[in-house]
Amino acid sequence: MAKRETPLLDELEKGPWPSFVTDLKRQAEKKPECWDILGQVELSYKDRITHWKHGGIVGVFGYGGGIVGRYSDMPEEFPGVAHFHTVRVNQPSSKFYSTEKLRAICDLWEKRGSGMTNLHGSTGDMILLGTTTDQLEPLFYDLTHDLKQDLGGSGSNLRTPACCLGKARCEWACFDTQRICHMMTNHYQDELHRPAFPYKFKFKFSGCPNDCVCAIARSDFSVIGNWKDDIRIDQAAVQEYVKGNYPPNGGSHSDRDWGPFDLQKEVIDLCPTGCMWMEGDELKIETSECTRCMHCINVMPRALRPGVQTGASINCGAKAPILDGAQMSCLIWPFVEINPDNDYEAVIEKVELIWDFWMVEGKNRERLGECMQRFGLPHFLKVVEADPIPQNIKEPRSNPYVFWQDEEVPGGFDRDIKEFRKRHAQ
Numbered sequence: 355m356a357k358r359e360t361p362l363l364d365e366l367e368k369g370p371w372p373s374f375v376t377d378l379k380r381q382a383e384k385k386p387e388c389w390d391i392l393g394q395v396e397l398s399y400k401d402r403i404t405h406w407k408h409g410g411i412v413g414v415f416g417y418g419g420g421i422v423g424r425y426s427d428m429p430e431e432f433p434g435v436a437h438f439h440t441v442r443v444n445q446p447s448s449k450f451y452s453t454e455k456l457r458a459i460c461d462l463w464e465k466r467g468s469g470m471t472n473l474h475g476s477t478g479d480m481i482l483l484g485t486t487t488d489q490l491e492p493l494f495y496d497l498t499h500d501l502k503q504d505l506g507g508s509g510s511n512l513r514t515p516a517c518c519l520g521k522a523r524c525e526w527a528c529f530d531t532q533r534i535c536h537m538m539t540n541h542y543q544d545e546l547h548r549p550a551f552p553y554k555f556k557f558k559f560s561g562c563p564n565d566c567v568c569a570i571a572r573s574d575f576s577v578i579g580n581w582k583d584d585i586r587i588d589q590a591a592v593q594e595y596v597k598g599n600y601p602p603n604g605g606s607h608s609d610r611d612w613g614p615f616d617l618q619k620e621v622i623d624l625c626p627t628g629c630m631w632m633e634g635d636e637l638k639i640e641t642s643e644c645t646r647c648m649h650c651i652n653v654m655p656r657a658l659r660p661g662v663q664t665g666a667s668i669n670c671g672a673k674a675p676i677l678d679g680a681q682m683s684c685l686i687w688p689f690v691e692i693n694p695d696n697d698y699e700a701v702i703e704k705v706e707l708i709w710d711f712w713m714v715e716g717k718n719r720e721r722l723g724e725c726m727q728r729f730g731l732p733h734f735l736k737v738v739e740a741d742p743i744p745q746n747i748k749e750p751r752s753n754p755y756v757f758w759q760d761e762e763v764p765g766g767f768d769r770d771i772k773e774f775r776k777r778h779a780q
Contacts, residue, residue: 420505
C-alpha cells in the first residue's frame with residue numbers, strides 16, 4: 355500500500371493542537387494499511403460523504419456485542435481498509451491501568467490489528483481501531499486468556515459501565531464509584547454481551563454532584579453521589595477565605611490575579627437557591643433549600659464539605675441527539691443508600707423495574723429517555739414505583755407533570771368539577 359497524498363488532511367497538522375493525521379502517518383510507517391485510512395478519509399473530505407458502509411454483523415463466538423463492523427465502500431481503491439473492524443475493550447473502573455498492561459494490549463494490537471487506539475472515547479471503552487475479520491477470534495482469545503481483559507458493549511445492549519475517580523483520588527466522593535461500577539459490570543455480563551434491548555442502555559457513576567463523567571447528560575441511568583444532611587462548615591476556614599489567606603477554587607487559576615476574594619459576590623450571590631447568608635462572622639446554609647450544586651464547596655474547599663449521610667441521587671433518561679434531540683436525565687429517586695454490604699440491592703432493584711418497563715414498551719432504537727417522554731413522567735413514575743416529589747417538577751405552579759388520578763380523590767373529579775361550576779355560575 356503506497357503512501358497517499360492528502361492535502362486536505364494535511365491542513366489539520368498546521369494548528370497548535372496534536373493531530374490524528376500526524377499519528378496516522380507515523381503509524382503507517384509500521385502498518386501500511388494506515389495509508390489507506392488516510393486516503394479514504396481524504397476522499398470523504400473531498401466528497402463530503404462517508405465511505406464507510408454500514409457495519410453489518412461481525413463479532414466473536416458467543417458474544418453479540420463488543421465488535422463494531424467497519425467495511426469500506428471502495429475496497430478496490432483502498433484494500434487496506436476493505437474490512438477494518440473496531441474492537442471495544444472493557445476499561446477498568448476509573449480507567450486505572452498499569453503501564454505493563456497498556457504495553458501488553460498495544461503489543462497485541464500491533465500483532466492482530468492496525469496498532470491504532472482511542473483512549474478514551476465517549477463510549478468509555480478502550481477502542482482498538484481496525485482489524486480484519488479473520489483476526490477477530492485469535493485477538494479475542496489472546497485478549498481474554500492471556501491479558502484477562504473482556505470486550506465492552508456495542509449494539510442494543512448494556513454498554514460498558516463507567517465511573518469517575520471516586521474515592522481513589524477525590525475527597526468529595528459520596529460513595530465508592532469504582533466498586534459499584536465493577537460489581538454492576540460483572541452482575542450484568544449477559545446484558546453487556548448479548549444484545550436484547552430496544553436500544554443501547556448506559557450506566558454511569560459520579561461520586562458527587564460535580565458529575566465528572568457527565569452522567570446526567572449521557573447515561574440512561576445515572577448514579578450521582580449526594581448527601582442527606584447539612585454541608586459541613588469550618589467557620590474558622592471561612593474567615594481565612596474572607597481575609598484572603600486561603601486561595602479560592604483550591605488555588606486553581608493561580609496564574610491570574612482575580613483581585614481580593616469577595617464571599618458575598620463569588621459565593622452567596624451565586625447560590626442558585628439563595629440558601630446561604632452571613633450572620634456576623636458565621637456562614638449559614640438552609641439545607642432544605644440547597645440543591646447540592648457544589649459551587650460553594652468548589653470555591654471554598656477548605657471551609658465546606660459534603661455532609662456525612664452520603665448516598666446518591668438516581669436520574670434517568672439522558673441521551674445524545676439520535677431520534678428526538680439531546681435530553682438531560684430526570685431526577686427520579688433523590689436519595690438512595692449505596693450499600694456494598696448487600697451487593698447494592700437498592701440500585702439493582704431500580705434497574706430491574708426500569709428494564710421490565712422499557713423491554714416491553716420501548717420501540718426499536720428508542721432510548722429510555724424517549725420512551726419516558728412518549729409515555730409521560732407520571733406513567734414512568736408509577737411503573738418504577740417512585741413517589742412523585744417536587745423535584746420531579748420543573749415549575750411546580752405553572753407546568754406540573756404530576757396529576758391526581760380520579761380514584762385517588764374521594765368522590766372523584768366529576769363531582770368536584772360539577773360543584774365548582776355550580777358555585778361559579780352563582
